[in-house]
Amino acid sequence: MTESWANLGIDLHLEPAGPGLRKGLTDALREAVRSGRLAPGTRLPSSRTLAGDLGIARNTVADAYADLVAEGHLTARQGSGTRVAEQAGPAASVPRRQRPVRVPERAGPAHDLTPGTPDLSAFPRAAWLKAARRALTAAPNDAFGYGDPRGRPELRAALAEYLARVRGVAADPERIVVCAGVAHGLKLVTEVLAARAGHGGRQGPGTVAVETYGLRFHREWLAEEGVGTVPLPFDAEGTDPAGLGGERAVLLTPTHQFPMGGTLSPARRAAVVDWARRTGGLILEDDYDGEFRHDRRPVGALQGLAPDRVAYFGTASKALAPGLRLGWLVLPPGLVDEVLAAKGYADTCGAPDQLTLAEFLSSGAYDRQVRLMRLRYRRRRDEMVATLARRAPSVRVGGIAAGLHAVLLLPPGTESEVLRxxxxxxxxxxxxxxxxxxxxxxxxxxxxxxLVIGYGRPPDHAWQSALETLCRCLP
Known part of the structure; x- marks a missing residue:
């Protein structure tokens, strides 16, 4: 097979200028070396490749290379090609390619017990790599093109099976939209709610009802779209939907309320579903920590009671890692097209990671990881509860039936002091x-x-030290 310039060597951007081709090419190469754009040790294209790229005679390139070798800017050795000389160019302007750049980590606390993140050291790297190899080997060619804005069909099918089996979600793959986590999903739905309000539709809310205690980004995304929030009463049974007024949507974490940690009671679940069906309202369900139940079998998602009235939000952030940026929406039929329009074609979830997660779910590796981490987090929870009972008897621990965090209820007037x-x-x-x-x-x-304590975050080797430090801060 005859080789052409298109499949030989490496690429090099040059713009020869001047009265003669040889001089113009020589000057352009010399300037690239002196400025540091071509770093010491960089291998240059062969004379045939560069001649083909520039549309000039091969001898012209060979002569320019020879001139620069004679000047000491380039080196040429049999078998290793033509390279930029190691001493070429001003030292201050040449990138140090031989030494990898280490990006300094941002300073943080010595022990981080803020909630919302799992133990990142426990990410199943080997299992994820195996799943990635299998997924990419089996992937069709079109998986690497511009795909369906809902996400890869392999992942949506795997999610539909998993969510139905584990969370009791009625999940048709056609109504699943893959997104970059719960925050991204909420942003998309919020844009739809705001657009409906702007068009004066009956479904459009002026405000959204939310929990008295909750994730701040929930309220912030809504506020960014001009949608206000109204807090609902909260007690031992969870958020009370009796407080719903003229709102057309309510945002809940019913399986494991964040941060208080309770589960919405069956009566309250029935009441909020009744409200949604009676008024045409929309329930936004963030299934926060839904898979990590410690005291009994996981409570099913609220979405299973009213798939036509609930927009369900889920994510791999707790079971795997937030850095994957993989989440999903399970939407009522009447919301899918509007959410896809809000999402557009600027996809934030790469196909390789979607295919890998699909394989991870289908192979059972996801279930195994959740079970493994559930045991680890339950041990930490038990150690924390036992230690606090001995060391800080005035502190009451709540919200520990599920999840990766607990609420430490302090004596009145002591929260600020403990934070200091x-x-x-x-x-x-x-x-x-x-x-x-x-x-x-x-x-x-x-x-x-x-305090809201995230006991999932520290790696195993740092957990006891973090717990000891916490005890020293409590009354």
Whole structure:
């Protein structure tokens, strides 16, 4: 087979200029070396390849190379080609290619117990690599093109099976939209809700009802789209839907309420579903920590009770790692097209990772990882509860039936003091007040004080030290 310039060697951008081709090419190469654009040790294209790229005679390139070898800018050895000389160019302007650049990590607390992140050291690297190899080997060619904005069909099919089996979700693959985590999914749905409100549709909310205590990014995404939030009453049974007024949507974490940790009672579940069907309202369900139940079998998702009225949000962030940026929406039929329009074709989830997660789910590796981590987190929870009972008897521990965090309820008037002590000891924690809706106090609701402790985050070797530091900060 005859080789052409198109399949030989490496690429090199040059723009020869001047009265003669040889001089112009020589000057362009010399300037690229002196400026540091061609680093020491860089291998240059063969004279035939560069001549073909530039549309000039091969001898012209060979002569320019010879001139620069004579000047000491290039070296030429049999078998290793033509390279930029190691001493070429000003030292200050030449990138140090021989030494990998190490990006410094941002400074953080010595022990990080903020909630929301799993133990990143436990990411199943070997199993993920095996799944990636199998997935990419079997992937059709069109998997690497511009795909369906809903996500790869392999992943949507695997998610439909998994969510139905494990979370009780009625998940038709055609109504699943892959997104870059819950925050991205909520942004998409919020844009739809805001657009409906702008068009004056009956479904469009002026406000969305939310939990008194909850994730701040929930409220922030809504606010960014001009949608206000109203806190609902909260008690031992969870969020009370009786507080719903003229809102057309409600945002809940019913399986494991964040951060208080309870589960929405069956009566409250039935009540919020009744509200949605009676008023045409929409329930936004963030299935937070749904897979990590420690005291009994996991509670099923609310979506299974009313698939036509619930937009369900899920993610691989807790079971695997947030850095994967893989989440999913299971949408009511009437919401799919509008969400896809909001998402557009600027996909944020690469096909290789989607295919790998599909293989990870289908092979059972995802189930095994969840079971493994569930046991690890339950041991940590038990150690924390036992230690606090001995060392800080005035602190009441709540929200421990599931998930990766617990609420430490403190004596009145001590939250600020404990947070200051934690900062002094290099302990990353968040106060319960951080998660409280700003209108909750104005509504006359009780205001407990406490800490929200993420016991999933530290690696195993640092857990005991983090727990000891926490005890030193408590009253």
């Amino acid at each position: 002590a934690a900062a002094w000891h290099g302990l990353g924690v968040q106060g319960l007040s951080w998660f409280r809706h700003p209108d909750a106090e104005a509504a006359g609701r009780p205001v407990p004080e406490g």
